[in-house]
Amino acid sequence: MNYTDVHDKLTDYRRQIAAIREKMRDTLADVEPQVVGDYAFTNLDGTVHLSDFFGEHDDLIVIHNMGATCSYCTLWADGYNGIHRHVVTRAGFMVTSPDHPSVQKKLAESRGWKFPMVSHAGSSFAKDMGYVSGKGGWLPGVSVFRRENEAIVRVSDTGFSPGDDFCSLWHFFDLLPGGAGERPDAQKKTSCCSDH
Template sequence: MRYTDVNGKLADYRRQIAAIREQMRETLAGVEPQPVQDYEFTDTEGKLHLSDLFGEHEDLIVVHNMGVACSYCTLWADGYNGIHQHVVTRAGFAVSSPDRPSVQKRMADMRGWKFPMVSHQGSSFARDMGYVSDKGGWMPGLSVFRRDGDTILRVSDTGFSPGDDFCVLWHFFDMLPGGVGAWPGVTAAVPSCCSGG
């Protein structure tokens, strides 16, 4: 197929994706929010609550990160570092994992992460939000919360998987001949760390 023909077909696919995204936003606008408790977390300073993570905002994005054992979660988190300064102009943002705060800090220092991290170790947060598998393994994704007075509501969530929209690297690779190819550490199959195993 000629280059110009392929470009036209790909442009059409991108228009279809944009239309589907608009349908998703419209569907999400009609969702009845889910009240949640004010979960307790820990960070390097001590204990804090879900309500503390909002900061000055009414909305909050919390990433369900599987911790240092998952190379994909590290890849996703590397991406948050670049957009964090922009996200926090619109909503609160934090990354939650089962790792101890000291482990989170060591990882953040090593990777140069600037976003806040909290540990949900010892709480039912990840399980209640649906990010623990039937086998008891952690699962990656994010939940979005809204503050309504003293009530915290979950308004949306989604799981992560390799190749998704939450890591721009995949979309750069999609443009290359052969896609991801034999990029180190990546296979076509979903790794066990991202399957909740």
């Protein structure tokens, strides 16, 4: 196919994707929220709770991160760092993983991450939210919570997978001849997202 034909075909596919996303937003608007507890986590200061991270907002975005051993989770988190200051104008934001807070701090410092991280180790949070696999491994994704009077409810969530919409790098690579090809150095390690 010549360049113009391919361009037109891809433009049509992108319009179809945009239409599906609109349907997804409409479907989400009708969801009955899931009431959840005010889960306890740990950070370097001690015990913190889910409610502590809403800040001045009624909404909170929580990332389910598999920890320092997952190269894909690290790549996703590099992306959150770039948009964090924009996200927090609209909602609270935090990342949770099973790692000890000292491990989280070391990784965050090595990557220049600015967002808050907490450990869910010892809690049922990841399992209750559906981010533990049938084999007992951690799963990556995101849950969105809302404060409604005295209650905390989950209003949406989705899992992550390599090449998804939550990491823009893959979409830039898709525009290159040959697509993503070899992943960047950070991705040549074990791809733990598909192992659990």
